[in-house]
Amino acid sequence: MDHHAPRNWLPHERPSLPGSPSTPLHPTPKRLAYALVGLLVALTGGLGNALVVANLPYLQGALGATTAEMAWLPAAYVMTNVSMNLLLVKFRQQYGLRAFTEVFLVLYALVTFGHLFVNDLGSAIAVRAAHGMVGAALSSLGLYYMIQAFPAKWRMKALVLGLGTSQLALPLARLFSEDLLQIAEWRGLYLFELGMALASLGCVFMLKLPPGDRFKTFEKLDFLTFALLAGGVALLCAVLSLGRIDWWLEAPWIGVASAGSIVLIMAGLAIEHNRSNPMLMTRWLGSGVMIRLALAVILIRMVLTEQSTGAVGLLQILNLSSQQMHSLYVVMLLGSVAGLATSALTINPSHLLMPLIISLALMATGSVMDSFSTNLTRPENMYLSQFLLAFGGTFFLGPTMVLGTRNVLTNPRNLVSFSVLFGICQNLGGLIGAALLGTFQIAREKFHSSHIVERLTLTDPQVLSRVQGSSASYASSIADPSARMTQGIRSLAAAATREANVMAYNDVFMLIAVIAMLTMLWIFIRSLWLLSTTKTVAPAPASPTSVPSSGASSS
Known part of the structure; x- marks a missing residue:
C-alpha cells in the first residue's frame, strides 16, 4: 500500500494527518520566517480573486463586456476553486508536500503571466478558472506554513491565523487596487499579482516545509x-x-x-x-453533526455578504466612488484583523460554539444599524456597523474549522470529505448570500418604486413645485420651456429610483439581521441542549478537548 515507507518520527514531529508536514522543533528566527512566508502565500492566494471582484466595473470597460459577461469572471474562479480540494488532498498524500507546493506555485506564476496577454473576455474567463484551481492550493499551503511557525501547544492559534489570513484579501484589494489601475490600467493589477506569485515562489524554494509521510492514494x-x-x-x-x-x-x-x-x-x-x-465518506457527511456544521458555515457566510453586496452596493447607488469609500475599507480591514487576532488569542477547544454565537450577535447588530440608512448616508455613518460585521466575519472561522477537525482526527480517512465540505460551504454560502440578497434587493426596489411612483402626479402641488424647481435650474442651458419641464420630470424620476433603492437596501440589511438572529438562536438552543444531555449522561472526559490542540493541523 505504501508508496514510501513512513519514516520513524519523534512523537512531537509526527504529521497529524496523511499529507500534512511533520512538525520538528524550529529555532525562533526560523519560526518567524515560516509565519511571514505563510502570510505571503495565503494573501497571494486570496488576492488573485479579490483584485478582480473589487474592480469588476473597471475591468468591464477594459474588456468591453456587459455586466452579465463580467459576472462569469468571479464565477469561473469559484467553479474550479470549490472542487479542486477533492484532488488536492490526495495529491499531497501521494506526491508529498514539496512537489505540491512547487508545482502549484510555478503554475500560479505562469497563469498570472498569461493574464498579461489577455485581451478578450473568453481568455480572461479561462485564466480565472485556472487561477481558481491554483488558489485552492495556496490557501492550504499558507495554513501549513503558519502551523510550522507555532509550537505544538499553540497549534490551534496557528490554524486560526492560517485560515483567516486569506479572508483579509478582499478588504486589502479594495484599499490599494485603485492605485494599481492608475499605473497600467487592468494590467497593473496582474503585474502586482505576478510579483506576489514570484515572491511566494522564491520564498517557498528558499524555506521548504518539513517532509511528511507519502502513501499511494489515487484510484x-x-x-x-x-x-x-x-x-x-x-x-x-x-x-x-x-x-x-x-x-x-x-x-x-x-x-x-x-x-x-x-x-x-x-x-x-x-x-x-x-x-x-x-474518496468522499458520504455516510459521515450525511451525519447530523456534519450537516449542522455545513448549515452553520453556509448561513454565516450568507450573513457576511452584507459587506460586499449590501453596504458597498448601497454607497455605489448613492454615487460614491471607491476613493470616497477608502476610509470605510480601512475600517473593514481593521475589523477583520481584530476578529482574527481575538479569535487566535481566545480560542478554547471546550467552548467552540460561543464564538459562533458572539460573531452572529455582532453581525446582527451591524446589520440592524445599517437598516436605518438614508440617501444622506455616507461611509463615516457605517464605520461602527461595518467594523462589527468584519470582526464577526473572521472571528467565527477558526472555531468552525476546529469543530470539523475534531471529527477528522478520530478517523483521518475523513480528511478529503471535510476539506471538500468546508471549501464548498464557504464558497457556496457566499454565492447563495449574494444571489439571495441581490434578488431580494431587486424585488424590493420594484415594490418601493411602484409605491413611490403611484403618488407622483403633477396635480399634486408639491410634486409640481419640485419639477418646476428642477427645470428652472436648466434655464441657462435649455431655452425651450417644454424641454426644461421634461428635464425636471427626469430628475424627479431619478430621485424616486434612488429612494426606492435605498429603501430596498434597508430591507436587505433587515433580512440579514433576521437570518443572523435565527442562526444564533438555533446554535444557542443546540449548545444548551448539548450541555444538558452531556451533564445528565456523565461529566465530559478531558481527553477530547486536547485532541484538536495536539493536531488540528488538518485541511
Missing part, C-alpha cells in the same frame, strides 16, 4: 467522481452567480444548468456511496 474511480462532482458544482456556481443578472425564470439555460448540476452531483455521490474505498 481510477477517483477521477470519474471528480469529473462528475466538479461538473455539477461548476453548473451550480454558474446558476447562483448569474441567476439574478439573467433572471431566474427567464433565461432557459438556468433551468438546464440547474437540472444538470443535480444529476451530476447525485451521480458522483451515488458512486462514492457504493465504493469499497471511497
